[in-house]
Amino acid sequence: MTVLASGSKGNCMVLSSSRTRILVDAGLSCRELFKRMRAAGEDPETLDAVVVTHEHQDHVQGLAVTARKLGIPVYFTEATHRAWMRWMVPQKRMTYADWLEKRKQGLGTGDVEMEGDAETGDFTADGVAPGACGGTEVEEQTKVESDPCRLPAVEYFQAGYSFSVGDIAVSSFTIPHDAVDPVGFVFEVEGIRVGLATDLGYVPPNVAQRLRGCDVLMIESNHDLEMLRDGPYPWSVKQRVMSRVGHLSNDAAAGYLEKNYDGQATYVVLAHLSESNNLPALARVAAEGALRERINLLANRLVLAQQHEPMASICL
Ligand SMILES: [Zn+2]
Ligand SMILES: [Zn+2]
Secondary structure (H helix, E strand, O other), rough: EEEEEEEOOOOEEEEEOOOOEEEEEEEEEEHHHHHHHHHOOOOOOHHHEEEEOOOOOOHHHHHHHHHHHHHEEEEOOHHHHHHHHHHHHOOOOOOOOHHHHHHHHOOOOOOOOOOOOOHHOOOOOOOOOOOOOOOOOHHHHOOOOOOOOOOOEEEEEOOOOEEOOEEEEEEEOOOOOOOOOOOOEEEEEEEEEEEEEOOEEEEEEEHHHHHHOOOOEEEEOOHHHHHHHHHHOOOOHHHHHHHOOOOOOOHHHHHHHHHOOOOOOOOOEEEEOOOOOOOOHHHHHHHHHHOOOOOOOOOOOEEEEOOOOOOOOOOO
């Protein structure tokens, strides 16, 4: 697996088996996403699907453009898909009912489009797609996207249930976060289990339970409480981040690692670190303190996912 970006400015990772390759969230512009994949030695053209945790901008920024460029399906819960559409079309140019109607009529698939949209910043200032994600610039300048929400295919899953994409088994679980239907995932790839739980206000028992037996555990370590309290955010935002549906603090992540984590992971990845309210060293120290008894050469190697560059790939 390769974490391309992690943090409030964009989240995105690639998970691969020998046959299947999926993108988990698309919180970077398509251009940046492709650039980082190539920098990490991955070919974007080999992606088979995108799987989405929730509709917040830092997880879906480049979703539509990326899915259209690659012609790949997007896996959402139905509520997250609806919320994403509302975010994409704030003026209600198309409602969910319209979309369903269109889908029934078999429209909205295969029409000519421009690969970019103003909402996600994938246009250049004059409204011309930058052409960095593939395809020729001439092509892109002559295409017009009538429906910014159009996706090559939409696949629904239910939070708490499992599905598969190729030979990757995906099991989802509900997380406490202020989105309509947010989920974490455990992916099972050729016998290896990868758990992902970011964007959660606390770790409820169901989440701790679902994260047992993971070989790679990616857990949020969003903020240092003191830095958040003294930091630049308005009080309302601070309250939101600290709430039970906000983000996991370093201390909360450490508390989970100390008390509820089963110690089985080869790698523990600290993720979604805030740039304003955290320091990598603080997150690391908190987690190391919690894992002290368990750190050895074979398990619990602690790594930090980064915002601005891909993390070194983890191959098991
Ligand atoms: Zn997020
Ligand atoms: Zn979020």
